[in-house]
Amino acid sequence: MSSRNELLQRIEELSSTIDQQKEILRNLETSRSDACMALNALSDPVARLPVEVASNVFTLCLPDDQVYPQPGPQTAPLLLLRVCRIWRDIVLSSPSLWATVHFDLRAQDSSQFAPGVAAWLGRTRDAPLNLHLSGSISDAITKVIEQHAPQMQTLKLRIWFNEGQLLEYVAPFASLRVLRLFGTRGITISECLQYLDSAPRLDELGIGSDYLPTGDPTPVLHTSLRTLQLWEESDCCPSLILQYLTLPALENLVISQSCGTDGNVSGFLARSSPPRLRIHIGGERKLQHFGLVPGLSAITVQCTHFEGGRFI
Template identity: 40%
Template sequence: MATLLRARIAELSLAIETQKQILRDLEKSRSDARRDLNATLDPMARLPVEISSDIFARCLPDSPRPHSGQAPMLFLNVCHLWRDIATSASSLWTSIYCESSTDTATLDNWLRRARSLPLHISLPGDTRPDVAIVVNQHAHHLEVLELGFQHLKDLVSPCPSLAKLTVINTVEPPTHRQCMDILHSAPALVECEFISTHWQDALPVEDTYTPEPFTHPVLRHLRLSAGRKAKSTNAAYMLEYLTLPALETLSVSDLDIMDDDFASFLTRSSPPLRSLHLGGLGDDDLVESFRLVPTVTDLSLKFTDTEIDPFLVLQDSVFASDENLLPNLRNLRIRTSFRLHIDHELVISALAARRASPHAQLESFMFLSLHPKPRPDITVALRQLAEESGIHIHIGPTTERNYI
């Protein structure tokens, strides 16, 4: 009796498994039919791949992230057709903003889909080190890169195509050695920005890095800043190492090197500088340095010391009469972070004389300070000067508020 029951159970179990397999086959057939129907009705199925890929590309956010609910990852979950289109469209995978939760497998797959196209990668400071290592494996395709200073040590491969670099201090103070290394490894770099409120002291750097000038032949824009902060301690120390013959824009939030060192940098670089922004100015006389960059059209100076005369460029008659002092200057901006006595008569006479000079091209003058509004007679004189000379004059506490 027991034997018969066991045989019966086995027979029923086999029948059940057979029916389950039939059900699975039916479900698969239904799924295939739905896919075929979707493909028949889906406009994407009737478009050339080039057009559907372009449509997908136009759906990308400004900073694509490895998120299943956002393009391009979203396309992978719609249907087989969309997945095939998305994975074959290399242009969808050339840009990525890595989040703290980004895993190496996802990132590697993402970048491999870009194939040999130039990559734009943002690697925040809170990203895991192993993610930075994956980026390093694709360094030869990097074109635009933003990362935290702590990830520089993981970027050891040459970056022959890197054109734009932004490095932000988020955890630890950077060293100039790290920054020089990345400049060495990126010979095509055109635009570079190092953002840090504090750099490691210059003295320890000298002990580990021979201060021999390094020439970067194509770098055109360099910014050494503190982000939203006013100053960046030791930011300008790097200039003692660099020679930049192609430099067009230089912005330093804290010019904490001697004027002789700055003049040496300009002398050996002899750059076609157009825009110069210097902050944290001390008591050094920069007029001689300004003579070394006659191509400058935009000059911005920020003073933080109450004992410093912010009108050093306007002093005496040199500003107006010396044809070698900023002959192409069009826009002059001066900012102070302290209250001071302003010799408005000096400002008026210097601007008038500069405008009257045959070699001058001054178009705008902006002075930002916490100083109270000028006297009515000064305001009238400045307005008259602006009207007669064509110079746009702005004097006030902010860029939005102009007393003139």
């Protein structure tokens, strides 16, 4: 009869042999997977393309019915991930496929979306980011926005509920060119001005709000903003923000029918004194306060009609 020590040694030898066989099996599985991928590449024209070209081809698969497509398992890029390993590798190495997106966060607790939003935006790497968020904004979502602020090119927020200050601290939006804040509740004029002040290259700002309490805002001088759009979605008048803005580079001022008091607009124009300015007015309004403004050498006033959330 074998001794206890002999049995223990035998068990150890068998365990070692099993581990070696497992390693051999893993290597065989990897070799078979590589062979299958190589076989698929022979019949897959996409796999034979350079990654940059394949990425451009996949870009044509993105939904074209919206400027900001919403993520979905039946649409690119998520759909492309499930085709094969080659396609998955190409999609995950193509930041541009993830860089324009709309997240609908209409839920009682939007923080549940934060991991998914963070994972999606993480795939954009350093690509220029065009982001549309709608719904409620939790602190967790706010931190995701702040993390990707430097690569934001376009930021569009339609907020139904804000759990606190929109941003704990306003991160530098060094590349932001277009900012639109609308359908908002609980965002102060001060926060809007902070956004504007943190985006030195901003070219276009649109504000349409349900509620913009004034608080104690700090006035902002912005030297690159060329287009300012103000539209009204309820009883609030977002043109109140004009009291705190000076925009010497402004070329287009768009105001909905009932936005803007004479004092707000005329004082703003007198401070800014843009050399060339087109003013688009929604509906019929009195135009006295668009008269002579010191330093204003050219002005064009166009009456437009505000319909369906846009000016026509």
